[in-house]
Amino acid sequence: MTLYSIGEFSRMSGLTVKTLRFYHEKQLLTPALVEQETGYRNYDKSNLERAHIIVALRELGFALDSILEILAECGDDADVLIFLEERKHQLQDEIRERDDIVRVLDSIIETETNARSEMTKTISEIEEKVLAPILVGGIRMTGRYSDCGKAFRQLGRKLGRHMGGKAMMLCYDDEYREEDADFEPCVPLKREVQAEGVEVRELPGGKCISLVHFGPYEDFGRSYHRLLDYAKEREFSLVNPSREVFIKGPGMIFKGNPKKYVTELQFLIKT
Amino acid sequence: MTLYSIGEFSRMSGLTVKTLRFYHEKQLLTPALVEQETGYRNYDKSNLERAHIIVALRELGFALDSILEILAECGDDADVLIFLEERKHQLQDEIRERDDIVRVLDSIIETETNARSEMTKTISEIEEKVLAPILVGGIRMTGRYSDCGKAFRQLGRKLGRHMGGKAMMLCYDDEYREEDADFEPCVPLKREVQAEGVEVRELPGGKCISLVHFGPYEDFGRSYHRLLDYAKEREFSLVNPSREVFIKGPGMIFKGNPKKYVTELQFLIKT
DNA sequence: GCTAAGGCCTCCAGTAAGGGGAGAGTCAAG
DNA sequence: CTTGACTCTCCCCTTACTGGAGGCCTTAGC
Numbered sequence: 153m154t155l156y157s158i159g160e161f162s163r164m165s166g167l168t169v170k171t172l173r174f175y176h177e178k179q180l181l182t183p184a185l186v187e188q189e190t191g192y193r194n195y196d197k198s199n200l201e202r203a204h205i206i207v208a209l210r211e212l213g214f215a216l217d218s219i220l221e222i223l224a225e226c227g228d229d230a231d232v233l234i235f236l237e238e239r240k241h242q243l244q245d246e247i248r249e250r251d252d253i254v255r256v257l258d259s260i261i262e263t264e265t266n267a268r269s270e271m272t273k274t275i276s277e278i279e280e281k282v283l284a285p286i287l288v289g290g291i292r293m294t295g296r297y298s299d300c301g302k303a304f305r306q307l308g309r310k311l312g313r314h315m316g317g318k319a320m321m322l323c324y325d326d327e328y329r330e331e332d333a334d335f336e337p338c339v340p341l342k343r344e345v346q347a348e349g350v351e352v353r354e355l356p357g358g359k360c361i362s363l364v365h366f367g368p369y370e371d372f373g374r375s376y377h378r379l380l381d382y383a384k385e386r387e388f389s390l391v392n393p394s395r396e397v398f399i400k401g402p403g404m405i406f407k408g409n410p411k412k413y414v415t416e417l418q419f420l421i422k423t
Numbered sequence: 424m425t426l427y428s429i430g431e432f433s434r435m436s437g438l439t440v441k442t443l444r445f446y447h448e449k450q451l452l453t454p455a456l457v458e459q460e461t462g463y464r465n466y467d468k469s470n471l472e473r474a475h476i477i478v479a480l481r482e483l484g485f486a487l488d489s490i491l492e493i494l495a496e497c498g499d500d501a502d503v504l505i506f507l508e509e510r511k512h513q514l515q516d517e518i519r520e521r522d523d524i525v526r527v528l529d530s531i532i533e534t535e536t537n538a539r540s541e542m543t544k545t546i547s548e549i550e551e552k553v554l555a556p557i558l559v560g561g562i563r564m565t566g567r568y569s570d571c572g573k574a575f576r577q578l579g580r581k582l583g584r585h586m587g588g589k590a591m592m593l594c595y596d597d598e599y600r601e602e603d604a605d606f607e608p609c610v611p612l613k614r615e616v617q618a619e620g621v622e623v624r625e626l627p628g629g630k631c632i633s634l635v636h637f638g639p640y641e642d643f644g645r646s647y648h649r650l651l652d653y654a655k656e657r658e659f660s661l662v663n664p665s666r667e668v669f670i671k672g673p674g675m676i677f678k679g680n681p682k683k684y685v686t687e688l689q690f691l692i693k694t
Numbered sequence: 695g696c697t698a699a700g701g702c703c704t705c706c707a708g709t710a711a712g713g714g715g716a717g718a719g720t721c722a723a724g
Numbered sequence: 725c726t727t728g729a730c731t732c733t734c735c736c737c738t739t740a741c742t743g744g745a746g747g748c749c750t751t752a753g754c
Contacts, residue, residue: 191703208676229674230535240528243521250514253483257511264501403500405479462732
């Protein structure tokens with residue numbers, strides 16, 4: 153039987169010399185002959201066959217340990233079936249994981265891209281427009297506005313992949329309240345879902361007045377004032393709750409700079 | 424400003440103590456205060472904020488190096504956009520890779536599962552049946568039958584994901600030839616594809632006689648003999664080339680045991 | 695006979711993101 | 725003063741190798 157030096161065998165098998173030495177150490181591929189004196193490794197045809205199997209399994213992404221196990225237990229593709237099924241499930245899990253991340257990335261990217269285009273309108277004018285009805289899931293609560301973070305996180309966890317669109321807050325108070333405000337963080341949904349502790353329903357559409365507010369939430373007062381004045385002038389009767397749509401707020405990752413926040417304030421008009 | 428011990432901060436941030444120490448070393452998250460004497464780490468609110476960002480980025484699968492870079496360059500989700508896009512492409516590549524492997528796994532699994540059910544029929548009887556036309560890609564060659572391996576590997580590389588069904592060989596010789604046999608390894612295709620060096624065409628369907636052969640290829644002689652006798656008895660006129668469908672041959676991974684090979688020999692009948 | 699070039703060997707260090715544990719110092723309560 | 729909880733540093737382990745240093749052996753060229 154012809155023998156090949158490690159260099160020759162490397163070229164034949166497509167494995168590097170380093171890798172071959174490593175596989176020898178791991179008992180994954182033991183050379184047919186190791187010269188006593190020099191320690192030189194010599195490989196033969198059967199080594200090559202085994203090397204091909206190893207390469208094939210490696211390309212399927214098996215760990216070396218698994219390959220070792222497979223080589224020990226299997227002599228035929230049929231015997232590998234169980235391992236293949238297992239590996240397939242592993243891969244499908246990995247794909248699912250990555251798919252989920254991509255979805256999250258997409259939603260962040262979309263939000264930021266929208267916000268960017270919104271930012272170009274620097275002057276904020278009051279607009280009259282018509283809102284479409286919208287399906288949302290919300291958590292109504294009493295307390296400080298700044299406590300809404302928890303609610304949004306909870307919405308994120310419970311509704312996850314069903315969310316679609318910008319988060320918003322419904323404000324039920326007629327006057328400004330610091331400590332015991334009555335409000336409802338909510339997110340638009342792509343489809344009807346049930347989730348514990350979350351009220352899912354359709355918000356009515358209709359004619360509304362809207363104002364885009366640039367800057368921190370503490371400054372909402374002035375923008376609300378402008379909206380109310382505008383409504384009074386035209387004798388519009390406004391419908392509770394008002395809506396605050398977070399075009400750009402604290403990001404999913406960074407808190408960002410409140411001066412750069414963009415929020416659209418909306419009031420439906422009673423007709 | 425309140426300070427927290429590493430244990431408290433660990434509970435607050437959801438990062439293990441080990442991880443916090445590691446991030447300190449990597450300068451990813453430097454405690455607000457390190458006591459000179461004891462070396463105790465003390466964290467503050469701003470550390471917590473940074474920790475939240477790190478966790479968020481880590482959940483998106485960013486490497487710590489990238490996180491470090493992002494933290495250095497970005498102060499806002501908008502700044503991260505480029506990184507997010509990049510990460511998304513990475514993920515999509517990873518998904519594609521895994522999808523490809525899953526497809527390969529599926530084809531191996533399918534082949535072996537089919538072979539297994541075929542194996543249960545132990546007696547091989549000559550059958551008359553009707554073949555549907557089938558789209559194939561093939562590489563016609565002259566030489567030894569045993570040289571077909573290269574051709575199949577080439578078909579695998581060039582047609583990859585378009586293949587669907589069991590590989591087969593078309594034999595154009597009227598008599599047995601050792602050295603200069605004329606044959607064509609080919610694979611069924613799901614759709615019309617073009618590939619250099621590969622002839623893609625539809626094999627005609629029609630009535631045929633078929634015999635399932637169990638065992639090594641060297642024993643084909645007897646099975647062919649049985650088919651030819653059967654045809655002569657019934658005065659069937661057979662059409663060249665004959666087809667050898669590899670129900671179970673050398674696996675994609677293991678060469679397997681030739682005694683377990685299963686091949687279906689088919690001859691179309693001239694009508 | 696000497697040197698240079700390959701080819702081969704072993705051993706060590708490093709990768710990413712920490713986990714596990716040893717041995718020693720620190721802190722607060724009983 | 726002791727005990728138990730907490731913290732520190734340092735080292736080794738993981739995967740599947742890669743890179744490099746230093747050394748042995750053979751052959752070709754001068």
